[in-house]
Amino acid sequence: xxxxxxxxxxxxxxxxxxxxxxxxxxxxxxxxxxxxxxxxxxxxxxxxxxxxxxxxxxxxxxxxxxxxxxxxxxxxxxxxxxxxxxxxxxxxxxxxxxxxxxxxxxxxxxxxxxxxxxxxxxxxxxxxxxxxxxxxxxxxxxxxxxxxxxxxxxxxxxxxxxxxxxxxxxxxxxxxxxxxxxxxxxxxxxxxxxxxxxxxxxxxxxxxxxxxxxxxxxxxxxxxxxxxxxxxxxxxxxxxxxxxxxxxxxxxxxxxxxxxxxxxxxxxxxxxxxxxxxxxxxxxxxxxxxxxxxxxxxxxxxxxxxxxxxxxxxxxxxxxxxxxxxxxxxxxxxxxxxxxxxxxxxxxxxxxxxxxxxxxxxxxxxxxxxxxxxxxxxxxxxxxxxxxxxxxx
Amino acid sequence: xxxxxxxxxxxxxxxxxxxxxxxxxxxxxxxxxxxxxxxxxxxxxxxxxxxxxxxxxxxxxxxxxxxxxxxxxxxxxxxxxxxxxxxxxxxxxxxxxxxxxxxxxxxxxxxxxxxxxxxxxxxxxxxxxxxxxxxxxxxxxxxx
Numbered sequence: 336x337x338x339x340x341x342x343x344x345x346x347x348x349x350x351x352x353x354x355x356x357x358x359x360x361x362x363x364x365x366x367x368x369x370x371x372x373x374x375x376x377x378x379x380x381x382x383x384x385x386x387x388x389x390x391x392x393x394x395x396x397x398x399x400x401x402x403x404x405x406x407x408x409x410x411x412x413x414x415x416x417x418x419x420x421x422x423x424x425x426x427x428x429x430x431x432x433x434x435x436x437x438x439x440x441x442x443x444x445x446x447x448x449x450x451x452x453x454x455x456x457x458x459x460x461x462x463x464x465x466x467x468x469x470x471x472x473x474x475x476x477x478x479x480x481x482x483x484x485x486x487x488x489x490x491x492x493x494x495x496x497x498x499x500x501x502x503x504x505x506x507x508x509x510x511x512x513x514x515x516x517x518x519x520x521x522x523x524x525x526x527x528x529x530x531x532x533x534x535x536x537x538x539x540x541x542x543x544x545x546x547x548x549x550x551x552x553x554x555x556x557x558x559x560x561x562x563x564x565x566x567x568x569x570x571x572x573x574x575x576x577x578x579x580x581x582x583x584x585x586x587x588x589x590x591x592x593x594x595x596x597x598x599x600x601x602x603x604x605x606x607x608x609x610x611x612x613x614x615x616x617x618x619x620x621x622x623x624x625x626x627x628x629x630x631x632x633x634x635x636x637x638x639x640x641x642x643x644x645x646x647x648x649x650x651x652x653x654x655x656x657x658x659x660x661x662x663x664x665x666x667x668x669x670x671x672x673x674x675x676x677x678x679x680x681x682x683x684x685x686x687x688x689x690x691x692x693x694x695x696x697x698x699x700x701x702x703x704x705x706x707x708x709x710x711x712x713x714x715x716x717x718x719x720x721x722x723x724x725x726x727x728x
Numbered sequence: 729x730x731x732x733x734x735x736x737x738x739x740x741x742x743x744x745x746x747x748x749x750x751x752x753x754x755x756x757x758x759x760x761x762x763x764x765x766x767x768x769x770x771x772x773x774x775x776x777x778x779x780x781x782x783x784x785x786x787x788x789x790x791x792x793x794x795x796x797x798x799x800x801x802x803x804x805x806x807x808x809x810x811x812x813x814x815x816x817x818x819x820x821x822x823x824x825x826x827x828x829x830x831x832x833x834x835x836x837x838x839x840x841x842x843x844x845x846x847x848x849x850x851x852x853x854x855x856x857x858x859x860x861x862x863x864x865x866x867x868x869x870x871x872x
Contacts, residue, residue, distance in 0.1 A: 372852065372853065376854070381864065416752070546826075546827030559798050564798045564799070564800075564801045565751065630752060630805075632778070639778065641779055643779075643792075645781075653783075656781040662831075666827075666830060
């Protein structure tokens with residue numbers, strides 16, 4: 336049978352930003368996939384070399400709207416690693432609290448979008464509705480719903496108001512109840528299982544070979560999590576477990592993220608309780624960073640964020656390397672998309688949780704005569720869900 | 729202080745210089761040994777490649793790989809220094825560490841390093857750039 340090429344992107348609703356996939360298909364089956372990137376390259380590493388260390392934190396905070404704590408947190412870890420700078424205990428709990436709140440809102444965001452892609456719009460509405468209180472918690476803590484500006488070398492910029500802790504704990508209880516409801520509904524839905532189980536499998540060997548991180552790796556049985564491997568901030572002071580599953584399919588990636596949300600809620604509650612009693616400063620006064628090099632990382636919702644800084648004793652880095660988790664997770668498509676139906680490609684591409692923009696666009700398939708015809712991947716995906724639903728009646 | 733002594737003694741004179749600090753080992757190796765060192769770290773020791781960093785310095789172009797030993801939280805960072813700034817070349821580790829494919833492509837286009845043996849030596853980020861920019865992270869680029 337002749338092979339056709341399906342281009343997806345550079346602008347498509349399943350893509351967080353401009354990326355261009357080419358799917359080689361043999362009939363309904365994807366036989367190969369390739370990717371072009373580069374449209375979103377903004378030169379953050381180069382710009383950071385002209386900024387002071389504190390200015391650089393504002394810069395890296397804007398690399399990603401969802402991970403706007405993970406990047407500055409990894410950056411301060413790298414800067415602190417140069418001189419092994421200690422931070423106050425209260426600041427450690429605040430950093431951990433903000434980082435875990437980010438994980439909750441990011442996982443709920445992904446869950447909603449995943450539901451939307453397969454036509455389960457109720458899940459989408461629920462997940463996004465109950466993500467809203469998390470953003471309100473950010474506003475109470477930092478004054479901002481996004482780009483919180485909390486991280487500083489040696490601690491954090493803002494303290495958590497002790498008078499607000501009770502109301503924050505109340506919101507956390509409400510969020511937990513709602514997510515339990517979502518988890519139960521998702522777990523009881525036979526269509527969801529039929530639609531996601533066995534789809535887009537990434538084997539453990541492929542996850543290791545591609546150096547995958549985060550839920551993408553953990554759903555394939557690779558127990559890698561910076562919070563346990565090299566605990567910083569308050570992660571060695573709170574009780575939580577790492578969620579690891581073995582199947583590597585989209586269903587397992589969903590399960591990992593859902594269960595991680597409960598672990599994050601557990602961590603947030605512990606941090607808030609500790610902040611009632613742990614007093615003291617929130618930031619050590621760091622006058623300078625000496626010449627050297629430092630590695631900093633943080634377990635972002637999508638996996639390990641890595642920052643490396645090289646310093647020369649001045650007030651700015653001479654080299655600032657940034658590696659986001661999607662950089663190592665996206666290439667796993669080469670393994671997870673081969674052999675699956677075209678209708679499953681959409682959710683498989685989305686399963687590593689790249690960010691999204693809301694531009695929907697149909698795609699073109701070129702046949703062997705190079706004649707294009709229109710096909711909508713999202714429509715295909717939803718049609719498959721409907722087909723399964725009819726079969727199950 | 730964590731113990732890198734077993735690894736250091738095993739590598740012997742392949743390590744040209746080293747800087748050891750808490751959970752971090754930065755060490756310089758020759759180009760002829762980088763594939764063997766990377767293979768040992770990835771296959772034998774079970775490290776994961778976080779990424780790699782290329783930097784232009786007075787000595788030359790440096791490529792620093794960051795291998796994470798996740799079970800202990802330690803980093804092993806082999807460094808290659810290419811003193812020929814006009815034509816920096818080194819061996820690619822992608823044939824032994826598949827996860828290095830993208831970052832070696834990026835270092836190649838950003839700093840002009842040629843990775844010999846790379847299975848796909850084409851630009852990753854600047855291929856679609858309208859101005860056809862070359863080696864944007866090199867310090868001398870503005871002087872031509």
